Every structure is written in C-alpha cells, then in structure tokens.
Amino acid sequence: MGPPERRRLFEEIYEAHYSDLLTYVWRRTGSPDDAADAIAETFTTAWRRIDELPEGRETRLWLYGVARRVLANQRRGASRRTALATRLRAELTAWQDPAPTAGHDRDAVRRAFRLLGERDRELLALVGWEGLDTAEIATLLGCSRGAVRLRLHRARRRLARNLKLVGSDLATYGVRATEPAKGTS
Structure with missing residues (x-):
C-alpha cells in the first residue's frame, strides 16, 4: 500500500472511530486533557501500524485495545508522578531547619x-x-x-x-x- 492509500485509509478509520474512542477514553479519565492525550497516542499507534490493522468491526475493537493500554500507561505514569512528588516533598521537608527561625x-x-x-x-x-x-x-x-x-x-x-x-x-x-x-x- 502506497502513502496516498495509507493516508486515505487512516482518515477513514479516524472519521469512523474518533467519536466512539473519545467517549471511551473520556468516561475513563474524566479529564479533557488526559482524554485528548490518550486519543492522540491511540491514533498515532494506529498510523504507525496501519498495515497491521484488522478490517471491519475488528478495527474498532483493536483501537479500543490500544486505547485501553494507553490509559493503563497514563495511570501508571500518574502513579509514578504522585509517588515522586510525595518523595520530593518528604526530602524538601527534611532539608528545612530542624528548629526554624522566626x-x-x-x-x-x-x-x-x-x-x-x-x-x-x-x-x-x-x-x-x-x-x-x-x-x-x-x-x-x-x-x-x-x-x-x-x-x-x-x-x-x-x-x-x-x-x-x-x-x-x-x-x-x-x-x-x-x-x-x-x-x-
């Protein structure tokens, strides 16, 4: 499949599944920014693997699977960031004077x-x-x-x-x- 066909196929998939995928990720994130990130990453994966995409109804399920993994990665990343922020707060607290001056x-x-x-x-x-x-x-x-x-x-x-x-x-x-x-x- 040449570049023009790949682009056309991607646009068709995007148009057909964007709304459903957005609803799927929005319900799971509750955040417009996180939903937009998940959609972007899902469709980026679809573009990179356009030659491997299943056809018909299977395309939608494949995209849901990708979105599900993207959301799991987002949650793990958020957990790591929260743990890091907690650790940094503890370290910064330890750096304060034990008996702060006025x-x-x-x-x-x-x-x-x-x-x-x-x-x-x-x-x-x-x-x-x-x-x-x-x-x-x-x-x-x-x-x-x-x-x-x-x-x-x-x-x-x-x-x-x-x-x-x-x-x-x-x-x-x-x-x-x-x-x-x-x-x-």
Missing part, C-alpha cells in the same frame, strides 16, 4: 545574602548548601585551597557585616554561618 530572621538572612557579591554568594552556597570542603571548592573554582580559605573567610566577614546592616545578629544563625569549611585545617 520569619523575620530568615528574611534578614536572605537580605544580607543578597547584598553579597555573586562570588561571595556562590562560595558560601558551595559550603553551606552543597556541603563542599575547601579542596573540592578549589578544584571546582580552579584555584588553591589557601585562596578558597581566604575568600571564604572574607565572604563570611562580609555576610556578618551585612547581617548587622539589615539589623540582625550573626549569633542568631548558629555556628554554620561562621564555621570553617570541612578540610580547612
């Missing part, structure tokens, strides 16, 4: 952090958020460990100064803000 304290830290230059922010983030030690940071930045220690010391001093500028006390934020990075001895 809202204005967090705001003060954010303001003080934003006042820093880009290099200072990145350096402090590599230590505080990513947990890198001075050797790792030196490799990442392409400089010596001594240079990292010096830059880190200066960045922490500037952060302490900025915290005072925004009306906060550095001690409020615990030792993490002032302790040396791992491997600095």
Whole structure:
C-alpha cells in the first residue's frame, strides 16, 4: 500500500472511530486533557501500524485495545508522578531547619545574602548548601585551597557585616554561618 492509500485509509478509520474512542477514553479519565492525550497516542499507534490493522468491526475493537493500554500507561505514569512528588516533598521537608527561625530572621538572612557579591554568594552556597570542603571548592573554582580559605573567610566577614546592616545578629544563625569549611585545617 502506497502513502496516498495509507493516508486515505487512516482518515477513514479516524472519521469512523474518533467519536466512539473519545467517549471511551473520556468516561475513563474524566479529564479533557488526559482524554485528548490518550486519543492522540491511540491514533498515532494506529498510523504507525496501519498495515497491521484488522478490517471491519475488528478495527474498532483493536483501537479500543490500544486505547485501553494507553490509559493503563497514563495511570501508571500518574502513579509514578504522585509517588515522586510525595518523595520530593518528604526530602524538601527534611532539608528545612530542624528548629526554624522566626520569619523575620530568615528574611534578614536572605537580605544580607543578597547584598553579597555573586562570588561571595556562590562560595558560601558551595559550603553551606552543597556541603563542599575547601579542596573540592578549589578544584571546582580552579584555584588553591589557601585562596578558597581566604575568600571564604572574607565572604563570611562580609555576610556578618551585612547581617548587622539589615539589623540582625550573626549569633542568631548558629555556628554554620561562621564555621570553617570541612578540610580547612
């Protein structure tokens, strides 16, 4: 069968079965978006396998079978996404401070952090958020460990100064803000 015949056959199948298939998937999804996705995937499969489609009434049943498998895949995908979202929420909750500071304290830290230059922010983030030690940071930045220690010391001093500028006390934020990075001895 040549391309024009294949196209004509597909159009006939589409016209004959679109409405029934839409009803079939709509009743099972209840969502216009999910139904549209299922219909599109079902007819994409029909197009790819046009030479294998059964004839007559069997075509409709074959399309229902494809739609049924597409819907099962959608449900499995939704279950995986829900499980992933639940796992991510749990991980993000674990990343929060065990004893959160008052809202204005967090705001003060954010303001003080934003006042820093880009290099200072990145350096402090590599230590505080990513947990890198001075050797790792030196490799990442392409400089010596001594240079990292010096830059880190200066960045922490500037952060302490900025915290005072925004009306906060550095001690409020615990030792993490002032302790040396791992491997600095």
